[in-house]
Amino acid sequence: MITRVLSYTAVGLLISAIASSVAFAQDTPRGNAADGKKLFETIGCFECHGYAGQGGGAGPKLIDPPAYPAFIVQLRTPRNVMPPFTAKVLTDQQAADIYAYISTFPEPPDPKTIPLLQN
Ligand code: HEC
Incomplete structure (x- = not known):
């Protein structure tokens, strides 16, 4: 049962990863990145x-965040040690605002493009 649930989760994550660009357009509410x-x-x-969003403290990096539905699940019912942020603490609009903000985090540059690292 557990393995079945886990494999469904894995398939779900895979699908959401593949479909994330599509999902972004469809399911992502408008958030205000400044808020x-x-x-x-x-x-x-x-x-x-x-x-x-570089991580390194108690949490992972948030560069290239999960698709919005997975983000909301993580926020409301974190899978591990992250504290939950319920709708009482953070409204759906505020969650969308945070998502809009973390979506602006730039990817780090490719190390191959940093001359100092080529020596
Ligand atoms: C006390 C430390 C802590 C705080 C505060 C925290 N997080 Fe997390 N976060 C984590 C940890 C640890 C994980 C790894 C998964 C887990 O533990 O649930 C995580 C995972 C995530 C993920 C999934 C990352 C991925 O690549 O799968 C997202 C998105 C996220 N956090 C967003 C947030 C947002 C937004 C806030 C503020 C509202 C927040 N976190 C506050 C520790 C924290």
């Missing part, structure tokens, strides 16, 4: 994920 930045820095996401 999201304020929330990210006041409600405490930065404490574990870093101001630039």
Whole structure:
């Protein structure tokens, strides 16, 4: 039973990864990235994920975040040690604002493009 649930989860994650660009257009509510930045820095996401979403503290990096539905599941019912942020603490609109903000985090540059690292 558990393995079945897990394999469904794995398939679900795979599908959401593949479909994330499509899902982004369909399921992602409009968020305000500027409001999201304020929330990210006041409600405490930065404490574990870093101001630039670089991770390295108690949480993983948020560069290239999961698709919105998976993001909401993680936020409301985190899969491991992240504290839950319920709708009482963070409304759906505020969650969308944070998502809009973390979606602006740039990818780090390819190490091959950094001259100092080619020596
Ligand atoms: C106390 C530390 C902590 C805080 C505060 C925290 N997180 Fe997390 N976050 C984690 C950890 C640890 C994970 C790894 C999965 C887990 O533990 O549930 C995670 C996972 C995630 C993921 C999934 C990343 C991935 O690639 O799968 C997202 C998205 C996320 N957090 C967003 C947020 C947002 C948004 C906030 C603020 C509202 C926040 N987190 C606050 C620790 C934290």
